[in-house]
Amino acid sequence: MSARLGVDVGGTFTDVVLELDGTLTSVKVLTTQNAPEQGILEGIDAVLAETGVAMAALETIIHGTTLATNALIQRRGAKTAFVTTMGFRDVIETRTESRFEQYDLDLVLPPPLIERRHRHTVTERLSATGEVLVPLDEDDAGRVIDTLEAEGYEAVAVGFLHSYVDGRHERRFGELVAERLPDVVVSLSADVSPQMREFERFNTVCANAFVQPVMASYLRRFATEVSDRGATCPVFLMHSGGGLMSLDDAARFPVRLVESGPAGGAIFAADIAERYGLDRVLSYDMGGTTAKICLVEGHTPHTAKTFEVARTHRFTKGSGMPISIPVIEMIEIGAGGGSIASVDVLGQIRVGPESAGSEPGPASYQLGGTQPTVTDANLVLGRLSADTFGAESIDLSRDAAGTAIVDGVGVSLSVDASDGAIGIVEVVDENMANAARVHAVENGKDLLGFTVVAFGGGAPLHAGRLCDKLGVDQLLVPPGAGVGSAIGFLRAPFAYEAVRSHYERIDAFDHEAVNHLLSELAAEADGFVRGGTNDERSVERWVHMRYAGQGWEIPVRLGDGAFDALSAQQLAVRFEKSYEEYFGRAIEGLAIEAVSWAVRVATPRPSVERVTVVDACSDVVSDRTRFVHDSASGATVEAAVVERHVLEAGHRVKGPAVIVETQTTTWIGSRHEAIAQADGCLLVRLGEPAR
Numbered sequence: 001m002s003a004r005l006g007v008d009v010g011g012t013f014t015d016v017v018l019e020l021d022g023t024l025t026s027v028k029v030l031t032t033q034n035a036p037e038q039g040i041l042e043g044i045d046a047v048l049a050e051t052g053v054a055m056a057a058l059e060t061i062i063h064g065t066t067l068a069t070n071a072l073i074q075r076r077g078a079k080t081a082f083v084t085t086m087g088f089r090d091v092i093e094t095r096t097e098s099r100f101e102q103y104d105l106d107l108v109l110p111p112p113l114i115e116r117r118h119r120h121t122v123t124e125r126l127s128a129t130g131e132v133l134v135p136l137d138e139d140d141a142g143r144v145i146d147t148l149e150a151e152g153y154e155a156v157a158v159g160f161l162h163s164y165v166d167g168r169h170e171r172r173f174g175e176l177v178a179e180r181l182p183d184v185v186v187s188l189s190a191d192v193s194p195q196m197r198e199f200e201r202f203n204t205v206c207a208n209a210f211v212q213p214v215m216a217s218y219l220r221r222f223a224t225e226v227s228d229r230g231a232t233c234p235v236f237l238m239h240s241g242g243g244l245m246s247l248d249d250a251a252r253f254p255v256r257l258v259e260s261g262p263a264g265g266a267i268f269a270a271d272i273a274e275r276y277g278l279d280r281v282l283s284y285d286m287g288g289t290t291a292k293i294c295l296v297e298g299h300t301p302h303t304a305k306t307f308e309v310a311r312t313h314r315f316t317k318g319s320g321m322p323i324s325i326p327v328i329e330m331i332e333i334g335a336g337g338g339s340i341a342s343v344d345v346l347g348q349i350r351v352g353p354e355s356a357g358s359e360p361g362p363a364s365y366q367l368g369g370t371q372p373t374v375t376d377a378n379l380v381l382g383r384l385s386a387d388t389f390g391a392e393s394i395d396l397s398r399d400a401a402g403t404a405i406v407d408g409v410g411v412s413l414s415v416d417a418s419d420g421a422i423g424i425v426e427v428v429d430e431n432m433a434n435a436a437r438v439h440a441v442e443n444g445k446d447l448l449g450f451t452v453v454a455f456g457g458g459a460p461l462h463a464g465r466l467c468d469k470l471g472v473d474q475l476l477v478p479p480g481a482g483v484g485s486a487i488g489f490l491r492a493p494f495a496y497e498a499v500r501s502h503y504e505r506i507d508a509f510d511h512e513a514v515n516h517l518l519s520e521l522a523a524e525a526d527g528f529v530r531g532g533t534n535d536e537r538s539v540e541r542w543v544h545m546r547y548a549g550q551g552w553e554i555p556v557r558l559g560d561g562a563f564d565a566l567s568a569q570q571l572a573v574r575f576e577k578s579y580e581e582y583f584g585r586a587i588e589g590l591a592i593e594a595v596s597w598a599v600r601v602a603t604p605r606p607s608v609e610r611v612t613v614v615d616a617c618s619d620v621v622s623d624r625t626r627f628v629h630d631s632a633s634g635a636t637v638e639a640a641v642v643e644r645h646v647l648e649a650g651h652r653v654k655g656p657a658v659i660v661e662t663q664t665t666t667w668i669g670s671r672h673e674a675i676a677q678a679d680g681c682l683l684v685r686l687g688e689p690a691r
């Protein structure tokens with residue numbers, strides 16, 4: 001018997017999935033915000049009881065969590081000091097010259113994670129090439145450590161200028177702190193994020209130190225709880241780059257967990273794409289708090305080496321906290337089932353980013369929430385129903401939902417609950433469509449010809465309308481869509497990407513230095529992967545390059561062989577081809593620079609069984625109906641209610657219809673039809689209007 005467990009802690013729900021000899025069993029429970037492990041244990045107990053599996057029989061537990069993200073957003077972490085080079089105390093506050101709202105004269109920049117009174121400087125200085133300009137003054141360092149001790153800091157972030165080239169000064173300062181203050185957690189930027197651009201690097205090491213005590217305590221507490229209940233298996237964590245890492249490594253580098261849950265969702269969508277042989281997929285994950293959209297091409301999610309967390313200005317790029325670590329690239333907006341709707345000063349409906357979460361939850365949950373949410377709107381419009389809502393502990397109240405919508409939206413706009421709900425749903429759908437368009441444009445992609453893969457508790461309700469707005473003709477709703485991210489954890493490889501900045505001009509290329517660097521990065525990444533498995537590995541190598549004078553780089557994939565004296569020109573050709581793919585044409589006559597190098601080591605992904613698309617062979621007729629508002633036609637229509645578990649391959653459900661299951665509901669609009677596939681997926685296509 002092979003038994004593996006995937007656990008995803010979201011802002012509203014905690015999803016637990018047990019894979020037993022290839023069969024999936026899942027449960028959804030409300031997240032316990034103050035002690036997330038309690039909700040996890042409740043879910044684990046439920047799924048083990050349902051399957052009859054003992055805790056001791058589990059081979060692996062794979063966990064993804066929003067705890068690190070929430071700690072950064074809510075500024076609830078350890079008392080942290082930041083120590084940097086003399087003269088650079090205010091880098092994380094002065095930021096860069098970029099303004100995320102170019103013409104806003106009253107622009108308020110987000111406050112730094114570490115306040116100025118908690119930032120300290122040490123006399124030392126390296127040049128951009130690693131030359132020691134000013135040696136580390138250990139007497140001055142001792143004075144700073146005295147201050148750290150007197151102030152009672154729990155964590156210290158160390159970020160010296162140009163330490164990505166040579167981290168000797170950071171490491172020595174870390175040793176001095178450890179000698180004097182052994183109970184204080186120390187994070188070094190040379191270890192956490194050895195990349196150029198001090199603002200991003202300093203923010204990343206500060207974030208790591210800020211959440212490290214909280215995350216280390218939580219992870220070890222969780223491991224102890226499952227061990228005390230009889231588990232003997234290892235616990236692994238899903239990291240932001242789309243791979244698994246050991247619990248100890250996650251406790252050292254918790255900033256790598258900031259996008260762990262959404263990364264699992266992207267892996268889930270990539271797995272579906274590979275099964276269906278789809279090279280262009282838009283992953284659409286809508287949960288209780290946020291919606292995440294990611295491009296998947298060639299069965300692989302897009303990745304990046306930096307991203308932002310805790311955006312403060314309508315989720316505008318540049319208004320958040322930059323984190324420079326490898327991450328699956330996606331756009332995330334406050335558009336979940338629990339996102340709160342309101343009316344602004346211009347009389348417009350706004351949805352999110354604030355969420356009712358699990359405590360108190362949407363008004364319809366009757367757990368104390370009174371503000372209108374997307375879930376309340378879907379209930380009023382008939383898309384959701386108390387009769388088919390899967391959460392056993394929640395008894396939905398349409399009256400409570402209607403009252404919240406009238407109070408929160410209807411009174412201001414002089415509309416009833418139904419019209420208010422229509423406005424809320426239309427706004428949230430348009431927000432998600434705009435986010436998808438922006439994400440596609442930023443990546444130079446046209447969404448025509450893409451297939452949407454929808455999962456998460458809310459996505460199947462909204463995916464059809466999203467496809468209409470984007471002009472996408474095809475949608476897949478996989479089995480287990482409500483817990484897609486947790487299933488993605490079980491599909492993820494053990495993987496780690498090591499990144500380091502190292503400057504090389506192509507016209508003065510030092511191939512021996514590059515070979516040495518790539519060997520070190522491969523050894524570093526392999527060391528993390530070896531902590532989780534002894535399986536064979538794949539190695540991918542990348543370099544980020546630009547034309548001299550440009551402010552940002554593009555990724556260029558490298559081959560497997562070592563560089564030699566003739567490799568510089570070949571690398572230039574690779575860069576120009578990549579540049580043409582991004583921007584349409586290369587630029588002649590400009591010098592080319594390589595600034596950052598990356599090596600990703602991973603175990604092979606599990607092999608998948610290809611699925612052959614099945615056409616409709618019979619129509620499903622249901623004697624159950626309910627009235628649902630259809631956004632495409634703008635009318636309230638009588639929709640069939642179909643249980644998903646009765647559908648077999650080739651069964652067609654013509655819209656308008658709602659296909660219900662335990663953990664989510666799929667809305668099929670009047671112009672759509674759904675065809676059940678052999679693997680349980682619903683293939684939704686734009687069809688003729690239902691007659």
